[in-house]
Amino acid sequence: MIGAQPRLFYPRFYCFAVFLACVIGGSFSFKVVTLESIQIFTTHEFIPGRPTVFFQCQGEKRTILPDVTQVNLLYTFKGEESWQPLTELPERKCRRCGLYERDFIKSPDVFDEWELCSSDFVDGKYIHFKENEFNATFSCPECRPLKDGPPSSVSESRAAGHRTSLVFIIIISVLVSMAVVAVSVIGYRWWLHRKRQQEQTRFLKLFAEVDDIEDELGLGTL
Numbered sequence: 001m002i003g004a005q006p007r008l009f010y011p012r013f014y015c016f017a018v019f020l021a022c023v024i025g026g027s028f029s030f031k032v033v034t035l036e037s038i039q040i041f042t043t044h045e046f047i048p049g050r051p052t053v054f055f056q057c058q059g060e061k062r063t064i065l066p067d068v069t070q071v072n073l074l075y076t077f078k079g080e081e082s083w084q085p086l087t088e089l090p091e092r093k094c095r096r097c098g099l100y101e102r103d104f105i106k107s108p109d110v111f112d113e114w115e116l117c118s119s120d121f122v123d124g125k126y127i128h129f130k131e132n133e134f135n136a137t138f139s140c141p142e143c144r145p146l147k148d149g150p151p152s153s154v155s156e157s158r159a160a161g162h163r164t165s166l167v168f169i170i171i172i173s174v175l176v177s178m179a180v181v182a183v184s185v186i187g188y189r190w191w192l193h194r195k196r197q198q199e200q201t202r203f204l205k206l207f208a209e210v211d212d213i214e215d216e217l218g219l220g221t222l
């Protein structure tokens with residue numbers, strides 16, 4: 001009866017582990033960045049022809065923007081084009097990214113290289129403008145500015161975020177303490193059970209010894 005209890009406990013513990021993994025996974029999630037619009041003001045090739053413009057973050061593969069071939073033309077995107085998204089940003093870490101033009105002879109020409117940060121996005125938008133080079137608008141609905149951002153809705157949503165994380169912490173603490181209590185109760189019961197069994201066997205052994213002695217004594221009197 002007691003032995004069956006730990007097995008019943010396993011599914012509950014499994015659910016708890018999955019829940020914990022989801023919470024941790026959620027708080028370390030990456031934020032998807034897409035290109036909303038771009039306008040290039042120049043090309044870097046001497047030989048006339050269609051330029052091949054690409055976006056690349058350090059350590060990642062290049063994303064060629066196949067449509068961007070004309071200077072001074074504003075290209076707008078829906079965010080779901082085949083080459084989107086451009087990159088993913090971690091919570092509190094910037095990524096060094098840039099806009100380049102493929103060069104067939106030497107290494108790519110640089111429009112600009114900069115630190116793309118989750119905290120630079122205001123209301124999910126970030127405009128990167130470099131004079132005589134390009135003007136691009138990036139979109140990242142999940143990106144949020146850090147402290148001293150615009151007060152109103154952003155700080156409100158951040159306060160709500162703090163509240164939910166506090167609730168999560170409380171829930172996790174309660175679950176962890178429940179798990180600890182359950183494990184100790186089961187452990188204590190198992191230990192009690194073991195002790196009782198040991199006492200029983202010792203008792204039985206004692207009885208057997210007494211029987212043996214009686215037998216011997218009985219034999220002796222005969």
Ligand SMILES: *[C@@H]1O[C@H](CO)[C@@H](O)[C@H](O)[C@H]1NC(C)=O
Nearest residue numbers: 037039074127129135136137
């Ligand atoms: C850059 O592009 C955005 C979006 O098209 C526009 O609102 C902004 O005024 C542009 N900035 C410059 C300096 O051209």
